[in-house]
Amino acid sequence: MSLSTHRAPVREFWSRRKQPPPSPPQTFSIVRPQEVSPQLPASSIPSHVAPPPYYMSGEPGPSPESPEVKTPEAIAGMRTACSLARQILSEASQLARPGVRTQEIDEAVTRLAFEAGAYPSPLNYRGFPKSVCTSVNNVVCHGIPDSRALEDGDIINIDITVFISGHHGDCSETYLVTEHEEEERHAGARRLLEVARGALHVGIDQCGPGRLFSGIGGAIQKFVNSEGFKVIPAFTGHGIGSYFHGPPDIYPCRNSYPGRMLPGMTFTIEPGVSEGSPNILVLEDKWTAVSPDHSRSAQFEHTVLVTETGVEILTQTN
Ligand code: MF3
Ligand code: CO
Ligand code: CO
Secondary structure: OOOOOOHHHHHHHHHOOOOOOOOOOOOOOOOOOOOOOOOOOHHHOOOOOOOOOOOOOOOOOOOOOOOOOOOHHHHHHHHHHHHHHHHHHHHHHOOOOOOOEHHHHHHHHHHHHHHOOOEEOOOOHHHOOOOOEEEEOOEEEOOOOOOOEOOOOOEEEEEEEEEEOOEEEEEEEEEEOOOOOOOHHHHHHHHHHHHHHHHHHHHHOOOOOOOEOHHHHHHHHHHHHHOOOEEOOOOOEEEOOOOOOEEEEEOOOOOOOOOEOOOOOEEEEOOEEEOOOOOOEEOOOOOOEEOOOOOOEEEOEEEEEEOOOOEEEOOOOO
């Protein structure tokens, strides 16, 4: 839409009529990173937990060159890791309440992982300082848990990855923080969450043996745009196994990533859906990704397994 060059008549037009309808009041705060408590030292990892290769150095370690077909033993390891990730996400989600600091969510996730004999995969992965990503409102992803207390009307993505039985399982959901879910002021947030959850399932519906990896993003983008939202192209899903991130890349948007799915492949689908700009900025801390216009986004993630006949969600609620 271009601006009119006949400015005076346009002003007159508006002055003779009622004001345009007010845009709905902003029901959320713009989040800026707060104080981050010291990183848990490697010496605090319990001896019954087998950590991934990067726990000391931060260097990810080996991952395959191309999408890997897993052995039955590796698939069994993936099932263990993925069901634990889901279980911890369910417990952590209970903390998405007004007044709870995101660092308290991190403490709970660390404790739950250790109690289960797992390592919280984000901890020191490429230097990430905490056990979980907590991304609130205008934070798109990779938010670092800190001293900020959640406020009524916030939306928070909690992204849990754990390493156990030699494998990683990865899932996330976005939650509305409120004691009054049904109120009209939350309608925009509810709608964003619904479309973002739908986007993940549209992606999963594209999976099965012989299907193109690239088909996932195409279908997701078509759905999200038809609902009036934008996908965030900067962040993709990924192959996952004994490594946290590897091939294939699973785009949330139209793409030409090569290759087809085979039974025994495992990867994540995790489209970010924005109600404003599809672009992102990464803050000084090298992790926190925010929207350039302070708009909110939501994200849901599953780890899936391609089977002989279709696809299985490994991080499904039991
Ligand atoms: N869990 C995120 C994902 O879905 C990755 C976070 S990387 C970290 O891929 F280092 F921040 F943990
Ligand atoms: Co994740
Ligand atoms: Co992931």
